[in-house]
Amino acid sequence: MSDLYARIAGIGAYLPEKILTNAGMEAIVETSDAWIKERTGIEQRHIAADGELTSDLGAAAARDGLKNAGIDIEAVDLIVVATATPDLTFPATATIIQEKLGITHGAAFDVHAVCSGFLYALATADNFIRCGQAKTALVIGTETFSRILDWTDRTTCVLFGDGAGAAVLTAESGPADGQGVLKTHLRSDGRFRDLLYVDGGPSATKTVGHLRMQGNQVFRHAVNKIAGSMKELADQAGIDIADIDWFVPHQANQRILLGVSKKLGIPEHKVISTVAKHGNTSAASIPLAFDAAIRDGRIKRGDLVLMEALGGGFTWGAALTRY
Numbered sequence: 001m002s003d004l005y006a007r008i009a010g011i012g013a014y015l016p017e018k019i020l021t022n023a024g025m026e027a028i029v030e031t032s033d034a035w036i037k038e039r040t041g042i043e044q045r046h047i048a049a050d051g052e053l054t055s056d057l058g059a060a061a062a063r064d065g066l067k068n069a070g071i072d073i074e075a076v077d078l079i080v081v082a083t084a085t086p087d088l089t090f091p092a093t094a095t096i097i098q099e100k101l102g103i104t105h106g107a108a109f110d111v112h113a114v115c116s117g118f119l120y121a122l123a124t125a126d127n128f129i130r131c132g133q134a135k136t137a138l139v140i141g142t143e144t145f146s147r148i149l150d151w152t153d154r155t156t157c158v159l160f161g162d163g164a165g166a167a168v169l170t171a172e173s174g175p176a177d178g179q180g181v182l183k184t185h186l187r188s189d190g191r192f193r194d195l196l197y198v199d200g201g202p203s204a205t206k207t208v209g210h211l212r213m214q215g216n217q218v219f220r221h222a223v224n225k226i227a228g229s230m231k232e233l234a235d236q237a238g239i240d241i242a243d244i245d246w247f248v249p250h251q252a253n254q255r256i257l258l259g260v261s262k263k264l265g266i267p268e269h270k271v272i273s274t275v276a277k278h279g280n281t282s283a284a285s286i287p288l289a290f291d292a293a294i295r296d297g298r299i300k301r302g303d304l305v306l307m308e309a310l311g312g313g314f315t316w317g318a319a320l321t322r323y
């Protein structure tokens with residue numbers, strides 16, 4: 001095995017300008033700011049403008065990430081995009097972003113693991129780098145979930161928002177100075193499809209469809225599956241959960257984040273939460289939260305960061321990095 005590893009050279013983010021508050025939601029469906037805040041912790045979400053596409057959000061986050069990393073766009077030789085809301089059925093949103101960034105070399109493709117998408121994309125790019133097949137990778141989570149919501153269904157439409165986040169990974173040769181993606185852990189189990197899915201698709205219905213979720217059933221599985229994955233990852237990496245500096249979870253629901261951290265004994269001050277401001281942005285939520293915590297000075301170089309997610313499929317997993 002080679003001694004190559006992937007360093008996170010920088011993180012970037014993009015949120016659409018339009019903000020939809022819980023008060024705004026009250027005008028759309030029968031709900032209340034109090035219910036949404038108490039059950040989810042969400043106060044507002046961003047909504048993409050008409051004509052603003054998943055690829056536009058992703059390209060903006062990628063540019064921001066490259067700027068923060070101080071890396072020239074020409075260096076990028078791999079783009080992995082995690083999205084469940086592609087611009088089109090094909091081509092891949094990754095190749096559309098590649099074109100928008102003006103890159104004509106290397107490879108670009110999408111991965112589809114819904115809310116766990118960023119972790120799946122990160123694990124994929126990490127392995128490409130470890131195998132020596134890529135030197136500079138963009139890992140992008142980008143979503144316009146507002147386009148697949150049923151805006152008459154209050155049990156789902158209040159939960160989601162639009163946004164994008166990107167991580168720039170560079171290949172470094174070891175021995176690692178400890179900075180980089182240390183370990184990833186991915187899981188899936190297709191038996192849970194009916195609890196969280198979109199009721200349309202090119203082959204099944206020839207339509208795009210709307211998101212359907214039995215939220216309380218998903219909730220029941222989420223805490224145990226996520227905590228199990230994090231524990232397994234920590235054991236494999238030979239670290240103690242107590243050694244984690246920051247916990248950057250997928251931002252589905254404040255009660256899930258706190259449930260997982262409590263189960264693993266992670267103190268609340270180590271939990272990065274952006275769910276109040278962003279809602280659930282699916283594959284974009286982890287890099288958006290990571291970016292917010294770098295910007296406000298909490299996550300610093302050398303910190304040990306543990307990420308996790310669970311999404312439609314079910315898919316779930318965790319990733320450990322030293323930033």
Ligand code: ACO
Pocket residue numbers: 030031032035036039040114115116154155156158159196214215216217218219222252253256280282310311312
């Ligand atoms: N406003 C007011 N009342 C509502 C709303 C709303 N927006 N939505 C539901 N209710 C009502 C329900 O109708 C129900 O009323 P009833 O008791 O009269 O029947 C009541 O509130 C309780 O409903 P529950 O669904 O049991 O509420 P719960 O406490 O479980 O919260 C929630 C719902 C927020 C969806 C929660 O279950 C959750 O967060 N689930 C997990 C979501 C998740 O993690 N998804 C995974 C990632 S998403 C992805 O992969 C795309």
